[in-house]
Amino acid sequence: MARVVVDVMLKPEILDPQGQAVQRALPRLGFEGISDVRQGKRFELEVDGPVDDAALARIRELAESFLANTVIENFDVKVEDLPGAPGDAPAATVTAGEAK
Amino acid sequence: MTVRPSATATDGSAGRPNVRIGVVTFPGSLDDRDTQRAIRLAGAEPVPLWHKDRSLGQVDAVVLPGGFSYGDYLRAGSISRFSPVMGTVVERAREGMPVLGICNGFQVLTEAHLLPGAMLGNEHLHFICRDQKLRVENAGTAWTTDYEAGQEIHIPLKNMDGRYVADERTLDMLEAEGRVVFRYAGDDDSTGYPPTEQASPNGSLRRIAGICNAEGNVVGLMPHPEHATDPLVGTGRTDGLPFFTSILRTFVEGAAA
Known part of the structure; x- marks a missing residue:
């Protein structure tokens, strides 16, 4: 399980x-x-299953069409490793790309 | 602009076409009943529509009323945009069916991208409720033919998220194409809050109170014409009634032509 964070800013x-x-x-x-x-x-989206490229693409679509109004807002999608997850990596974040 | 006068029945009085205008009720709509009443006062037939229904029945036009929708928990109008009824409203609007969005309805129309720009919280962060002077800028849309360009009217304004914003290019385009339909008028600062964008009551850019799409069949505005249709209540004036007589005329003259 992983967490995907969508930040939305004016x-x-x-x-x-x-x-x-x-x-x-x-x-x-x-x-x-x-x-x-x-x-x-x-x-903060808790995602069942792996956060692969296909899952990220769907979340980006969700962010663009619903979580953010791109007329007035920018958004940013990040994958967060949860503490205690297999591998127990320190809470690293990967930026998955920013809206134009 | 093109409208399809599907109304062919008559109501028996002077052979006038029976114009049916749908009013959508979302969970949280407040002004659907007032809007139905305003439509009746103007001489058309109001048809209640439900947000879960894809069908618009046999309506000739649709009003998205004021109030709230789905709590506006994310952004005003952002969830209602995906409701079943809106799928059909967007489709029919693109085919030319007249649509009017009032307050929350205007917010829904911007979220659905039927109108450009977006609505944000009032610049002074306070709810506003007062009679508002407006200047009619475009009397050529399906919903404003019974006004005159330059006319000043008073209708109630009541909202939290009434700040119209769009990028400069969009604002310039709206102005150049005559698509600013209403502007906040008057210099009175009776809100008691700090001055906002060129004295518009909620900080709307270029004092824009209402706009239309390129074809003129889709109009959205923040103030509430449906609350100014009966001299007994509201402002004591009937400055909002021409919205509803305009749309009636659009179809009556369309049917006669």
Whole structure:
């Protein structure tokens, strides 16, 4: 079993008032030196079976047509090895490519 | 633009064609009943449609009403876009059937790519509910022929995700092709929130309140014409009624031609 993570972010040119509200609150909370905050969405998909090229292609299609609206958002698909999985590799991430 | 006046029956009064306008109910729709009522007030026959049905019956046009759909849990309109009824609405819209999306319906139309751009949360992050002045920019669509270009109207605006965005190229194309149908008008900042994009109440780019597709049969807007069709309620004006008389005229004149 593996986890595939889909990160969805507003495109850089799209105004993000939620991120701005978070950024404006930071000095009040004692966090200095952070000039910009942008807020996005992270989807963690637990995949049954191997995450091969075909499975990744389907997940990319899902991200492009549903999880993200590519008119306003970019997305990024990553495979995460879960701790305790066979081989017990340290949580390495493989970037499977970014949307244009 | 091309419309197919499939309505040939008459309602018996002055031999007027019986125009049937479908109103889709999604799980979470709020304004489907008001929309049906507005259609009846205009003299057409409202036909309730259910999101799980692929069939649109014998309707001549479809309205996607305001409210919510499937909770809008991911993005407003993103899940309803895949509902069975939308498969048929998209197909028929591409063939020329008039479709009007109001508020959540507009969000569904952008998610379904029947209209360009996308809707995001209001720039000031607050829900907004007020009477809104609009300027009619295009009185040539299937849904706006009973207005005049340049006319100013007041209809209610109530939304959380009303910020229309698109890239500059798309915005320029919409303007060049006359596809901005309504713009937020007036300089009043009665929202009480910080000024937004050129004083549009929700930060919509270029103050865009409504747009149409290239053919003019698909129109979407954030404000709610169906809430301004009876002098007794809402704004006390009937500035929204021409949407529904326009579509009736589209078919009556189409049938007479």
